[in-house]
Amino acid sequence: FKKAKADFHYPDIKSSTRQLIHHYFAEYKKALKKFNQQKGIRIEINLSNNGLQRFRSTKDKKWIVENGKKLLCLHYNLYSLKSIKGNPVLLEIQDKAIFDQNNWKKRKKKVIFYTTNLSNLILDNSPLESKQDMERNFEDIKLTGDDFKFTAKRKGRFSLKKNKLMIDLD
Numbered sequence: 001f002k003k004a005k006a007d008f009h010y011p012d013i014k015s016s017t018r019q020l021i022h023h024y025f026a027e028y029k030k031a032l033k034k035f036n037q038q039k040g041i042r043i044e045i046n047l048s049n050n051g052l053q054r055f056r057s058t059k060d061k062k063w064i065v066e067n068g069k070k071l072l073c074l075h076y077n078l079y080s081l082k083s084i085k086g087n088p089v090l091l092e093i094q095d096k097a098i099f100d101q102n103n104w105k106k107r108k109k110k111v112i113f114y115t116t117n118l119s120n121l122i123l124d125n126s127p128l129e130s131k132q133d134m135e136r137n138f139e140d141i142k143l144t145g146d147d148f149k150f151t152a153k154r155k156g157r158f159s160l161k162k163n164k165l166m167i168d169l170d
Helices: 002-007 010-036
Strands: 041-048 052-057 062-065 070-083 089-103 108-115 118-123 134-138 141-145 148-152 156-161 164-169
Touching: 002 010, 010 062, 010 070, 010 089, 041 148, 070 108, 141 164, 148 164
Parallel strands: 041 164
Antiparallel strands: 041 108, 052 070, 062 070, 070 089, 089 108, 089 148, 118 141, 134 156, 141 148, 156 164
């Protein structure tokens, strides 16, 4: 065994691998810091990943950590989630950085992105102004901006506090 390690330069390979892993996480942390320093409104959408169809288009690097539980990309040309069963859900985001978090045990997904413009916020067919902090339950929601649209005909909770908008779907 010792001879095989020496013949195949195991200590060098092990050291090089450790350096590559360290470099990957250091670059991921830089990218995450850049993501979190974006201007605008932070939008977090929590939903079940059961029955979701996902489409992503990018040429940029995708940072995948924690065995795929977290995925960060600083530019997607297009990112789309669409329900294929149950009540309709549609999320389409264009030309944005997106941070995806998955909880495989609970079958939940969180999609996080920033926008500088909310053009429409409609809860239960009633338009709302998005200029003040608020919390509301809803039966359906439509939220649009210059670079995204989100619609869901599912119960959930909407929260806007300062520059953070959270949507939790049941």
